[in-house]
Amino acid sequence: MANYDFEITSRPSYSLLKINLKDQEIMTETGSMVYKDNGVNIETSAKGGVLGVLKRAVVGESIFMNKLSGSGRIALAPGYSGDIVHHELNGTLYASSGAYLASSSDLSIDTKFGGGKTFFGGKGLFLMKIEGSGDVFLSSYGAVEEIELNNESIMVDNGNLVAFTGDLNYNLGKVGGLKSTLLGGEGLVYNFSGTGKIYIQTRNIESFIDFITPYLPMPKQG
DSSP, rough: OOOOOOEEESSBOOEEEEEEEEEEEEEETTTTTEOTTTTTEEEEEEEEHHHHHHHHHHSSSSSSSEEEEEEEEEEOSSSBBEEEEEEEEEEEEOOOOEEEEEEEEEEEEEEOOOOOOOOOSOTSEEEEEEEEEEEEEEEEEEEEEEEEEEEEEEEEEEEEEEEHHHHHHHEEEEEEHHHHHHOOOEEEEEEEEEEEEEESSOOOHHHHHHHHGGGGGOOOOH
């Protein structure tokens, strides 16, 4: 059962996470707060010390986090259009870069190597590792779909991965050979097997950037 009294509105394109804190605290990504009541205090810190800062920088997350505490209403939203999903954590959850929005303040947050055998294509090589018992709120680009595996296997494009539970076996690799990578438009993928849960997003930010880049104005040559 969730520790917070919360509601997710305006789904799935412009989701907003509303939480009614009752003498509680929650850790959030910096820049995610939309509003708060005056009874809620906000404190910004670099969680995990110098090593934690360096690891978060590697993942692509903000090096600082906000702690909201007290009693009153707060609202959070990611920096891009998409959905928000709640995960009740009891164990380990791995989240891709940019997917973390907020969590219970007593959860452990670290960085883990994603398992790629090559360093071609940087995104996805590192994951945010969240451990403990509590609430985690994840954001996505596009809508979120939950996939339950029951002693099964599945391949997920790296750009569509949001998060997955730590009880799954996984590895990060390429689709086919160099030819299929260059001509097929695919890059790194996660291969999952076992029993657990995967969160995917229906849109891929990198694919969207590739789509709009040809239409952007070119800088003038001085």
